[in-house]
Amino acid sequence: MNYIPPLGSSLHRQAHFIHTLFVGALILFNLPVCVSADEVQRTRRVIYNNDGVNMFIDVVPPMTPEDLYTYVDEVADTQVTTFFMDPQYCMPMLYPGEVTEMIGSDMTDEQWAEVMRVAPEPDKKGSIERALANLRGLVDAGHDPVGLVVERAKAKGMEVFITFRLNEIHDVHVDDTLLVSRFWRAHPEWRVGEEGDEILPKFQEIIGGRADYKVSPVVASWFPGALNFTVPEVRALRLAELREVCERFPIDGIDLDFQRFPIYFPQDQGPEHIDTMTGWMREVRAMARDVGDKRGRPLLVSARVLATPEQNRSIGLDPAAWADEGLVDFLVVSHYLRNDFPLPLAEFRKLMPEGMPLYGSIEVEKDRDSFRRVADTLWKNGADGVLLFNFFTSRHSRNEEPFLDLLHELGDPSTIKLAEPED
Numbered sequence: 034m035n036y037i038p039p040l041g042s043s044l045h046r047q048a049h050f051i052h053t054l055f056v057g058a059l060i061l062f063n064l065p066v067c068v069s070a071d072e073v074q075r076t077r078r079v080i081y082n083n084d085g086v087n088m089f090i091d092v093v094p095p096m097t098p099e100d101l102y103t104y105v106d107e108v109a110d111t112q113v114t115t116f117f118m119d120p121q122y123c124m125p126m127l128y129p130g131e132v133t134e135m136i137g138s139d140m141t142d143e144q145w146a147e148v149m150r151v152a153p154e155p156d157k158k159g160s161i162e163r164a165l166a167n168l169r170g171l172v173d174a175g176h177d178p179v180g181l182v183v184e185r186a187k188a189k190g191m192e193v194f195i196t197f198r199l200n201e202i203h204d205v206h207v208d209d210t211l212l213v214s215r216f217w218r219a220h221p222e223w224r225v226g227e228e229g230d231e232i233l234p235k236f237q238e239i240i241g242g243r244a245d246y247k248v249s250p251v252v253a254s255w256f257p258g259a260l261n262f263t264v265p266e267v268r269a270l271r272l273a274e275l276r277e278v279c280e281r282f283p284i285d286g287i288d289l290d291f292q293r294f295p296i297y298f299p300q301d302q303g304p305e306h307i308d309t310m311t312g313w314m315r316e317v318r319a320m321a322r323d324v325g326d327k328r329g330r331p332l333l334v335s336a337r338v339l340a341t342p343e344q345n346r347s348i349g350l351d352p353a354a355w356a357d358e359g360l361v362d363f364l365v366v367s368h369y370l371r372n373d374f375p376l377p378l379a380e381f382r383k384l385m386p387e388g389m390p391l392y393g394s395i396e397v398e399k400d401r402d403s404f405r406r407v408a409d410t411l412w413k414n415g416a417d418g419v420l421l422f423n424f425f426t427s428r429h430s431r432n433e434e435p436f437l438d439l440l441h442e443l444g445d446p447s448t449i450k451l452a453e454p455e456d
Contacts, residue, residue: 120195192286263298286362408449
């Protein structure tokens with residue numbers, strides 16, 4: 034793979050400047066602009082995806098902005114170029130918005146009193162009570178929790194995107210859960226199925242994959258509860274939520290996370306609604322352009338999509354069409370929470386227009402060498418960059434700090450320290 038200077042580096046700026054001068058000279062002297070695929074400069078990114086929630090569940094309340102900044106600072110000054118921030122606590126938000134509610138906004142005074150009483154207790158580390166107390170404390174002190182993160186990441190020199198999970202379904206089977214929205218509760222008729230529906234084999238493959246990787250029956254049971262994107266009101270709500278975060282925060286772009294969770298239409302109807310989703314993507318692009326025009330600088334649009342072109346089309350997504358039509362600025366190809374086969378980047382590349390940046394997602398691994406092998410394979414297979422998804426989760430799943438040292442390795446094929454093969 035030709036070396037592509039990292040986003041924001043002096044080499045990247047120099048290459049862009051030279052390329053601009055070259056094309057400008059051709060135009061000035063009325064010469065044909067013929068740039069080969071090898072000469073196209075595809076932006077190289079190393080993306081750190083943060084789910085937002087993990088930032089608020091550890092610190093004993095009351096949380097301060099300085100406490101929150103540590104979750105940004107630990108990835109700054111590494112090979113990470115781009116910080117993705119998820120503003121959601123499942124369906125509700127981590128900030129007090131107008132389009133949808135903040136997590137806990139429907140709780141009674143008695144419920145809040147109990148949360149504030151128990152949240153400081155040691156056994157509440159990692160709990161929703163700890164998150165609720167910290168979020169409310171920051172808001173009551175006059176802060177926007179998501180805004181603090183965005184501003185800190187930008188101050189640390191990183192490109193910043195809001196990443197939005199387009200069909201969150203955590204805990205939809207739980208009657209009294211705080212993780213669903215008023216909109217979802219109010220419209221059971223606007224869901225893709227009914228509780229108890231069997232999940233079809235294609236979804237089992239997408240979220241399960243390997244024969245030795247068992248799909249959780251609980252997770253599978255959530256899928257029929259997803260909102261149905263054939264319903265205009267569902268698409269309109271998502272667009273309004275995206276506009277709100279784009280207008281609210283000084284971000285560089287909006288990322289559409291289609292992989293978490295990968296269901297948007299009734300299970301057997303995905304292919305027949307490809308045009309529906311592509312039409313909605315046109316609305317997203319138009320919204321982003323409108324916001325960008327009003328603020329005087331572009332707002333990029335990216336999408337995190339499924340692991341193969343066939344998987345995407347089977348559920349109603351056509352990333353190749355989005356790229357060809359200019360509806361996205363880059364794509365991230367991703368497995369569902371595992372790395373069970375090399376992502377077919379070459380297959381995607383054949384479907385993409387020249388110059389479209391194409392990145393590969395690295396899902397959570399249990400040891401450093403596994404992370405290194407996945408990253409090395411992505412670079413060798415032609416990735417323009419990598420995304421680290423849920424990299425921090427060892428803090429809560431295994432009570433171990435994440436391998437932050439790898440943030441100085443995985444973003445460049447020349448710095449990956451692969452283990453020596455055993456004799």
